[in-house]
Amino acid sequence: MEVFRYIVGSILLLLGLVIFMIEVFGVNRFRYALNRMHAAALGDTLGLTCSLLGLMCVSGWNYNTLKMILVIVFLWVSSPVCSHMLTRLETGTNSNLGEYLTECGSVAELESEEK
Numbered sequence: 001m002e003v004f005r006y007i008v009g010s011i012l013l014l015l016g017l018v019i020f021m022i023e024v025f026g027v028n029r030f031r032y033a034l035n036r037m038h039a040a041a042l043g044d045t046l047g048l049t050c051s052l053l054g055l056m057c058v059s060g061w062n063y064n065t066l067k068m069i070l071v072i073v074f075l076w077v078s079s080p081v082c083s084h085m086l087t088r089l090e091t092g093t094n095s096n097l098g099e100y101l102t103e104c105g106s107v108a109e110l111e112s113e114e115k
Contacts, residue, residue: 012054019047
């Protein structure tokens with residue numbers, strides 16, 4: 001049973017590491033701030049959750065596990081709120097947003113949805 005717990009914990013830790021690597025690639029690959037922020041927000045939430053779940057499996061049920069559960073809850077509450085606030089700031093202050101939306105074809109999609 002102990003070996004199974006370590007195997008599951010190791011798999012979750014490796015999954016968290018892979019998600020972080022994909023997040024770094026996405027943040028460096030995208031050229032627009034909102035796309036970068038989206039990759040970072042999703043990667044942080046999912047990567048940290050997998051990593052902390054892996055650490056919980058390895059450490060077993062103790063007081064530190066409760067702390068990690070509270071960190072996951074705080075992360076899942078605060079990260080989307082912060083991302084939403086940064087997105088609203090970017091869309092409200094970026095004067096080149098219309099050019100980007102025209103370039104990627106999103107303006108035509110928005111206009112067709114409004115009709």
